Each structure stands twice: as C-alpha cells, then as structure tokens.
Amino acid sequence: MLVDARLYLTSYVLDIVCLQMARDLQCSEYLQGLKKSLFSVHSIGENIKLLVDRPDGTYCFRLHNDRVYYISERILKLATNISRDKLVSVGTCFGKFTKTLKFRLHITALDFLAPYAKFKVWVKPGQEQSFLYGNHVLKSGLGRITENTNQYQGVVVYSMSDVPLGFGVAAKSTQECRRVDPMSIVVFHQADIGEFIRSEDTLT
Amino acid sequence: MGRKLDPTTYVKRGPGRKSRKQKGAETELTKFITEGDSDRFTDENSEWLKPAKRKREADHIDDDDDDDSDSQWEQEEDEEGEGQKKKGKRQLIENDDDDDDDDDDLVDDYGASEDSGEGEKEGESDEEVRQKKLQEVMDQETDDDDEEEEEEEDKDGEKSGDEDMDEEDTVQVNIDEMDTFKLPKAEDIAKEGVMLVDLQTIHQRIKDNVDVLSHFSTKREGGKDRAEYLSLLKKDLSTYYSYNNFLIDKLLEIFPVSELIDFLEANEIQRPVTIRTNTLKTRRRDLAQALINRGVNLDPLGKWSKVGLVIFDSSVPIGATPEYLAGHYMLQGASSFLPVMALSPQEGETILDMSSAPGGKATYIAQLMRNTGVVVANDASADRLKSVVGNIHRLGVTNSVVCNYDGRQFPKVMGGFDRVLLDAPCSGTGVISKDPAVKTSKDESDIQRSAHLQKELILAAIDSVNAESPSGGYLVYCTCSIMVEENEWVVDYALKKRNVKLVPTGLDFGKEGFTRFKERRFHPSLKLSRRFYPHSHNMDGFFVAKLKKFSNTVPTTTVDNGIVTTILVEETEPSGDVKVQSDSFDEEKPFKAGSKNKSKKQKPDGKPVVSQATANGKSAKSIAKKTQKNENPTVPKKAKMDNETEKVDKEINKSNIVKTDKETSKEGSRFQKKGDKQRKSHIQSKKRIGKNKFNKLKKLLKNEFGNEHL
Numbered sequence: 029m030l031v032d033a034r035l036y037l038t039s040y041v042l043d044i045v046c047l048q049m050a051r052d053l054q055c056s057e058y059l060q061g062l063k064k065s066l067f068s069v070h071s072i073g074e075n076i077k078l079l080v081d082r083p084d085g086t087y088c089f090r091l092h093n094d095r096v097y098y099i100s101e102r103i104l105k106l107a108t109n110i111s112r113d114k115l116v117s118v119g120t121c122f123g124k125f126t127k128t129l130k131f132r133l134h135i136t137a138l139d140f141l142a143p144y145a146k147f148k149v150w151v152k153p154g155q156e157q158s159f160l161y162g163n164h165v166l167k168s169g170l171g172r173i174t175e176n177t178n179q180y181q182g183v184v185v186y187s188m189s190d191v192p193l194g195f196g197v198a199a200k201s202t203q204e205c206r207r208v209d210p211m212s213i214v215v216f217h218q219a220d221i222g223e224f225i226r227s228e229d230t231l232t
Numbered sequence: 233m234g235r236k237l238d239p240t241t242y243v244k245r246g247p248g249r250k251s252r253k254q255k256g257a258e259t260e261l262t263k264f265i266t267e268g269d270s271d272r273f274t275d276e277n278s279e280w281l282k283p284a285k286r287k288r289e290a291d292h293i294d295d296d297d298d299d300d301s302d303s304q305w306e307q308e309e310d311e312e313g314e315g316q317k318k319k320g321k322r323q324l325i326e327n328d329d330d331d332d333d334d335d336d337d338l339v340d341d342y343g344a345s346e347d348s349g350e351g352e353k354e355g356e357s358d359e360e361v362r363q364k365k366l367q368e369v370m371d372q373e374t375d376d377d378d379e380e381e382e383e384e385e386d387k388d389g390e391k392s393g394d395e396d397m398d399e400e401d402t403v404q405v406n407i408d409e410m411d412t413f414k415l416p417k418a419e420d421i422a423k424e425g426v427m428l429v430d431l432q433t434i435h436q437r438i439k440d441n442v443d444v445l446s447h448f449s450t451k452r453e454g455g456k457d458r459a460e461y462l463s464l465l466k467k468d469l470s471t472y473y474s475y476n477n478f479l480i481d482k483l484l485e486i487f488p489v490s491e492l493i494d495f496l497e498a499n500e501i502q503r504p505v506t507i508r509t510n511t512l513k514t515r516r517r518d519l520a521q522a523l524i525n526r527g528v529n530l531d532p533l534g535k536w537s538k539v540g541l542v543i544f545d546s547s548v549p550i551g552a553t554p555e556y557l558a559g560h561y562m563l564q565g566a567s568s569f570l571p572v573m574a575l576s577p578q579e580g581e582t583i584l585d586m587s588s589a590p591g592g593k594a595t596y597i598a599q600l601m602r603n604t605g606v607v608v609a610n611d612a613s614a615d616r617l618k619s620v621v622g623n624i625h626r627l628g629v630t631n632s633v634v635c636n637y638d639g640r641q642f643p644k645v646m647g648g649f650d651r652v653l654l655d656a657p658c659s660g661t662g663v664i665s666k667d668p669a670v671k672t673s674k675d676e677s678d679i680q681r682s683a684h685l686q687k688e689l690i691l692a693a694i695d696s697v698n699a700e701s702p703s704g705g706y707l708v709y710c711t712c713s714i715m716v717e718e719n720e721w722v723v724d725y726a727l728k729k730r731n732v733k734l735v736p737t738g739l740d741f742g743k744e745g746f747t748r749f750k751e752r753r754f755h756p757s758l759k760l761s762r763r764f765y766p767h768s769h770n771m772d773g774f775f776v777a778k779l780k781k782f783s784n785t786v787p788t789t790t791v792d793n794g795i796v797t798t799i800l801v802e803e804t805e806p807s808g809d810v811k812v813q814s815d816s817f818d819e820e821k822p823f824k825a826g827s828k829n830k831s832k833k834q835k836p837d838g839k840p841v842v843s844q845a846t847a848n849g850k851s852a853k854s855i856a857k858k859t860q861k862n863e864n865p866t867v868p869k870k871a872k873m874d875n876e877t878e879k880v881d882k883e884i885n886k887s888n889i890v891k892t893d894k895e896t897s898k899e900g901s902r903f904q905k906k907g908d909k910q911r912k913s914h915i916q917s918k919k920r921i922g923k924n925k926f927n928k929l930k931k932l933l934k935n936e937f938g939n940e941h942l
Binding site: 084098099100102103106107109110111114115116117118119120121135136139156160187191192193221222224225228229231 | 551552554555557558559582604606608614617618619620621622624625626628630631632633634635636637645646
C-alpha cells in the first residue's frame with residue numbers, strides 16, 4: 029500500500045496529511061525534505077495546486093519505497109491491486125528521499141517542473157553536451173538567464189531551442205553573472221536528461 | 233598518350249592537328265596484329281601456350297572458373313583431339329586458379345550453377361559437364377585425386393548414355409542442359425568432415441543443390457532420391473551458415489528450399505535501424521527535421537506507419553542525441569510496431585502489457601492513448617523493468633503502472649482489462665540477425681519449453697481480458713519467432729480452451745499464418761494471423777494474432793472413459809476483482825503444475841460430470857457445479873487436493889458435489905474432445921482459500937469419502 033501523503037498548498041505553507049501504514053517514521057520529516065527541495069529551492073510552491081487539481085482529474089503524490097510518485101487518482105485505485113513488493117513504479121516518479129530524509133528531485137520530474145519554472149537558464153549549443161554529461165554550466169556557456177534570479181535559486185536549464193535539459197541551482201545572481209569571468213560556474217548541475225542513459229538503474 | 237610504336241609512320245602535324253589527341257597503343261598495335269592471330273601466339277610455343285582471354289564479368293568469375301576453363305578446354309579439345317583434351321583436363325584438374333582457366337568468352341556458360349558435387353579443394357570440374365570428357369580423362373589419367381576418380385566412377389553409369397548428347401551440349405549455353413549435380417559419395421563427405429572445407433565451394437554446392445531440387449525431375453541424378461540431395465543440403469547449410477542441425481530441419485519444414493536460402497541470407501545481415509516518433513512530445517516531421525540537422529540520414533518507414541522512421545546512416549549516435557534524451561523518439565524495431573497497431577488501443581481504456589521490457593510497446597500504447605486511461609506494464613524480470621521505467625519516464629508517459637509479476641499470475645492480481653498485449657518470450661528464431669547465438673543454441677527442448685510457457689501465458693492473458701468491455705475485449709498475441717510450435721499451435725490451443733476467436737489484425741501486409749503444418753491441423757481462422765519474415769519484409773521475423781474474447785465464461789472439459797463433457801463454470805468478474813477461471817482438467821496439455829491462474833481442476837476421468845452454469849451469474853450459488861470425487865484408483869492424480877483446491881471464487885461451494893452417472897452432458901459443448909486423452913499426471917496448484925473454507929471442504933470430503941468407502 030502506498031503511504032498517503034496529500035499536499036496542499038496555501039501560500040508557502042504546506043499542510044501534509046499522512047496516513048501511515050505500518051511505518052513509524054514521522055511525516056514531518058518527509059515534509060521537511062519535500063519542503064526544502066521542491067518548494068523553497070525550486071519555488072514551484074504556488075504551482076503545486078495546478079499540479080494537483082488538473083482538468084482531467086485529481087492527481088496526487090504518493091510515497092512508495094522512499095520515492096514520491098505523482099499519479100492521477102484513477103491510476104492510484106488500480107495500483108492498489110498490486111502488492112507492495114511487486115509494484116515498481118506508478119505514474120511519474122518525482123524524486124526520492126535519501127536515508128537522511130533529504131529529498132532529491134529526479135530528472136523524471138522535469139516535464140512537470142519545466143512549465144512552471146519561474147527562473148530559466150538557456151545554454152549555448154556548444155555547452156549543451158557538457159551539461160548533459162553532468163558538468164556544471166560555466167559563464168562561457170551561458171546563453172540567457174531570466175532577470176532577477178537570486179543566488180542559489182532553483183532554475184530549469186534549457187537548450188537554445190527551448191528543449192528542457194535539466195535543473196540546477198543558480199550559483200550567482202543575474203547581476204553577478206554579468207560581471208563574472210567566463211570560466212566560473214554560474215549554474216550548479218542537479219539533474220539532466222543525460223541521466224536517462226548514464227544512470228538508468230537508479231531511476232527505480 | 234601512348235608512345236608511337238612504329239616510328240616509321242609519320243603523322244603530319246601542324247595547326248589543327250595539334251589539338252588532335254594521339255591515339256593510344258591499341259591503335260598502333262592493330263597495325264601489327266591481325267584479328268586472326270588473336271587465338272594463338274605466333275612463336276614456337278603456340279601449341280601448348282594459349283593467350284589469356286578477356287575476363288568475363290566479375291560476378292561469374294569465381295563460379296565459372298572451372299566451367300569456363302572446362303568449356304574452353306573442351307572446345308579446344310574438340311578442335312584438337314584427344315591429346316589436347318587429356319592435357320587440358322590434367323591441367324584443369326591440377327591448376328585451381330590457372331589464369332587461363334579464368335577467361336573464356338567462347339562459351340558463355342551460365343551453367344556455372346552446376347558444379348562438382350564434391351571438390352573440396354578441387355571442386356572445379358564442371359559438373360554437368362561434359363561427362364564424356366571426364367570419362368575419357370578417367371581412362372587416360374590414373375593418378376588423379378581420389379575425388380576425381382570417385383566422381384568419375386559416380387558418373388560412369390550416367391555418362392555413357394549421354395556422351396553423344398554432351399558433345400553437342402558443350403557449346404550450348406543454356407542452364408537446362410546442365411543437369412546433374414553430382415552427390416558426393418560417403419567417403420567424400422567423411423573426408424570433408426576431416427579436412428578444412430572451402431566455403432566458396434560449399435556455397436556453390438548449395439546453390440547447385442537447390443537448383444536441382446527445384447527442378448528435380450529434370451535435373452536429378454538417376455538413382456539418387458530426393459532425400460539424399462536434401463541431406464547433403466542440410467549438411468552444407470549447417471556448415472555454411474553455422475546453424476545446428478535441429479534448426480535447419482525446422483526451417484526446412486517451414487520454408488521451401490529456395491526461400492530458405494533467402495531467409496538464411498537475410499539473417500546474416502542486420503535489419504535497418506528504425507525509430508518511432510513519440511507523438512506525445514513532437515511530430516514526425518519536426519523530429520525528422522531536427523535529426524537531419526544533426527546529420528542523420530533518414531526516411532519515413534513506410535506507408536503503413538505514421539510514426540516510424542528508418543535510419544540509413546548517422547554521424548551522431550542515434551541513441552544519444554539530445555532529442556533522444558528529451559524523449560522525442562525511441563529506438564524500436566519495425567516489427568514491434570505491428571502488434572500495437574493491431575491492438576489499436578483507444579483513449580481511456582485499461583491496457584495490460586504482460587511482457588513489456590524494454591518498454592517500447594508499452595510506451596507506444598500510451599502514446600496512442602494520449603496518456604489517458606491506464607497502461608499496466610508488467611514483466612517477470614526485475615532487471616529489465618529498469619529499462620521500462622526509464623523509457624516510460626523519458627518518453628513522458630504518465631498513465632502507467634509498472635509491476636513485476638510472473639505473467640501467469642495475472643488474472644489473480646488484476647483483471648478486467650479492455651485490451652491485453654502479450655509479446656511472449658520465445659526462442660528468438662526470428663531475430664537471428666540480432667542474436668546469432670540462437671543459430672546453435674536452440675534445440676527441441678527449448679522450443680517445447682517456450683511453447684509450454686506461451687500456452688500458459690496466453691490463457692492467463694485471455695483470462696485477464698474483460699469480454700464485456702464496451703470498447704475492447706481484444707488480446708494480441710505476438711512473438712518474435714517463426715516456429716509453428718510457438719505461434720499457430722499456441723493460438724490454436726487458446727481457441728480450443730477459451731471462448732475466443734480470431735479477428736483480422738488490421739495489418740494488410742505480411743504472410744498469412746499456417747492453417748496446417750506437417751501432421752497438425754489448426755483452426756481455419758488461423759489464416760487471419762500474420763507472419764513476417766526478414767527476407768520478405770525486411771523486418772525481424774514476427775508473428776501477430778489478434779483474438780477477441782466473446783464471453784467471460786470459461787469452458788472446461790473433462791474426460792470420462794471416452795466421453796467428453798463440457799462444464800461451464802462460472803464466469804469471470806469483469807471488474808477489478810480477482811478472477812480466476814476455473815478450468816477443467818485439460819487432457820491435451822497438462823498445464824504446468826503450480827499455474828496459479830488456473831483454478832484447479834476438478835476431477836477428470838472417472839465419472840462424467842454435468843454442470844449447469846448460469847449465463848451471467850456472479851454468484852456461484854446459482855451454479856451447480858458437480859465435481860467428481862476422485863474415486864478411480866487408476867487415475868493417480870486425482871488427489872483430493874483437486875477437489876480442495878477449488879477455484880478462487882469463494883462462492884463456489886463444494887457442497888454442490890454431486891455424483892453423476894455415465895452420461896455425457898450435452899450442452900452445446902464446443903469443446904468435444906476425444907475420449908482417449910492421455911491422462912497425464914497433473915499437479916494442481918493449490919488455490920488459496922480461506923482457512924475456514926478449507927476446513928469445511930476437508931470435512932466435506934472426508935465425509936463423502938468415508939461414505940464411499942462403506
């Protein structure tokens with residue numbers, strides 16, 4: 029059975045209702061991890077509501093085997109037929125909780141985060157490959173960056189043709205980026221689509 | 233520009249002539265050499281030294297070497313008499329690659345098709361040959377190779393009659409006249425086994441053999457029957473293409489000989505790389521454009537597919553472009569498009585893919601449904617599921633559930649799907665080009681094992697389909713194998729065991745499935761299934777069959793001393809409840825023990841069973857099931873266990889056990905079976921039932937059994 033962790037959003041306040049099934053971990057711990065990673069860093073907090081109440085049905089987040097899955101309720105119902113140890117994946121995996129209950133966003137959440145991203149970074153074609161191999165983005169590869177990006181703000185990285193490539197964290201604010209030398213890092217790499225090949229095993 | 237050969241000829245030069253190119257040496261030469269002399273040199277060696285002839289077209293060179301040389305030699309021998317002939321022959325035999333032998337344009341010999349039957353190293357005597365020549369040579373020469381002699385001895389009988397004819401034949405060019413391709417004798421074959429064989433000659437021999445077999449009455453060697461040619465062909469094919477004997481035998485049963493060669497050749501080369509556009513994220517046109525910009529050479533796959541692209545060559549690795557990583561396309565074989573196209577899932581349906589790794593078909597299904605409905609992607613192997621998950625996420629599929637069950641358990645876990653796709657694990661004989669190890673590693677037991685598993689899986693798949701689904705009720709069964717045991721036989725089995733029927737697949741190309749094969753006869757609707765071959769469709773060998781389930785009831789059959797009865801058991805629940813169809817003992821194929829799908833059988837033989845089943849009765853109580861006690865000591869299996877391991881549906885009550893007399897039940901049983909089915913021991917797997925129920929049953933049985941004893 030999946031642990032039911034329903035997330036509501038009211039302007040940056042998260043309210044999680046957990047129904048634990050034979051687990052004695054504290055909900056709040058999960059909450060902390062999720063809050064930090066998903067909602068403060070990547071600031072899609074307000075848009076979570078859009079993710080949950082969609083026109084084609086209600087979606088929800090569920091926790092299973094330390095991973096958070098985003099699924100519609102209809103699928104959830106069907107998935108309850110499957111026993112816990114045999115269920116490998118449902119819907120889309122957003123990320124997982126590490127042993128110390130930090131939440132790591134996976135690249136698989138990209139499709140959902142990208143449309144709601146407030147801060148974006150565009151990478152030049154030459155540097156695209158480098159980012160896809162897991163390297164950080166240097167100033168020399170920076171094509172565009174949205175205005176008013178704060179330092180350590182979660183950003184979504186795009187290629188120049190507007191194909192989302194992954195996420196990262198801005199190493200410098202927009203102002204600083206203008207001034208800094210070409211070899212310094214401007215975006216820390218967090219996840220990129222190259223991981224589909226590089227680390228296929230860890231996706232599940 | 234050639235140098236002038238004859239300085240005495242003076243070509244006037246001057247304005248206007250300067251622009252004239254000096255002619256090459258050939259033109260100069262023609263002044264010296266007249267046409268008539270071209271056949272022979274003019275010095276004192278002309279008797280035995282012949283000038284090199286122009287080479288014939290390259291592709292005939294190898295094959296025709298000997299033929300050419302032979303015919304050339306023979307011609308000259310004809311002209312020049314016995315002595316020459318002898319020398320020529322000796323020369324022919326001893327010099328494998330004599331240049332002189334290569335050139336012969338005097339007799340345009342397509343009879344290259346006929347080559348010597350044996351000749352490992354030798355192999356060059358022209359078979360069909362001027363038999364008389366050989367005979368003469370045989371007379372004259374005594375210390376030829378063994379093969380030579382044996383060959384001659386072989387031909388002896390045949391030759392004599394044909395001598396006269398052959399002389400005239402020598403100058404003819406038709407293939408028809410070339411007849412006998414000689415079978416090597418046993419010693420030759422043994423010798424070949426020991427010595428290293430020349431693949432070229434084997435290949436030639438194969439071609440000749442096939443030719444003879446195609447025109448057997450005209451080209452056969454008298455006294456040798458077809459089986460000998462066939463056995464030689466089999467041996468050669470195994471050697472040349474590196475197959476084991478079992479597989480060659482099987483393939484010979486499926487294909488006619490000439491097609492077999494095409495098939496084997498096609499298995500040696502790779503099929504073209506194909507990709508499938510992910511229409512959830514992009515369109516084929518845009519994707520093609522983006523890939524072309526990266527330097528990929530591609531084309532649409534064909535009229536039959538709107539999402540396929542075939543890659544001819546590429547300067548970047550196709551599996552690592554940013555478009556691939558962004559999930560715009562998936563690398564998938566062309567044959568894998570077909571079952572999903574046949575399945576044609578509609579939006580909002582619940583689909584099951586029972587054997588989904590690496591996820592190409594499951595994602596195609598999701599893409600066709602536009603992420604609505606649910607796709608359950610199952611696979612028995614946890615490792616391979618990782619790739620399924622990876623592909624699902626990469627391609628942006630959101631309506632999927634991935635699980636790790638053995639497919640045979642499926643109706644128990646979840647049922648009532650609108651459509652089910654079963655791409656059964658198979659022997660892989662259709663994808664030899666991808667995995668050449670199949671050529672040597674498969675044998676009878678592998679095929680039987682696969683077939684057995686497939687039969688179980690197909691029944692499980694059928695049981696998972698909801699026949700009353702408003703838009704569905706279909707099952708597509710496909711394999712990447714060309715063996716009849718794994719394809720038509722399995723489907724035919726399913727037709728007998730369940731209420732399903734074949735429907736057209738919707739694929740308008742491909743060969744029809746077999747309705748009969750060797751000694752087996754399948755249901756005539758099997759011709760609605762489709763077979764695809766590498767050599768005829770340029771995609772991996774494949775088999776697709778689409779079945780429609782028209783009733784949720786599961787027919788069961790029992791055998792009673794030669795009388796077959798049919799029991800209709802209660803039907804499966806269409807919704808997501810657990811459903812297991814009870815199935816009766818199947819004499820034809822004992823289902824494997826422990827198959828959880830099948831509810832165990834009830835009795836078998838012994839007493840006839842009569843049952844009535846209500847049409848749609850959900851409650852078992854309305855169904856009177858008569859089960860028979862296992863009283864027949866001769867039948868070992870009927871353990872009480874059979875009776876105890878009842879169907880999953882708890883409502884069925886053993887209390888309904890009723891003994892019946894030996895009458896067959898008539899109810900429109902469409903599954904009459906012969907009475908003498910072999911009774912194989914059948915280990916029933918125990919269905920899980922509640923503890924109380926179990927105890928109740930036990931008690932019940934004990935009572936009855938106790939009564940009987942008395």
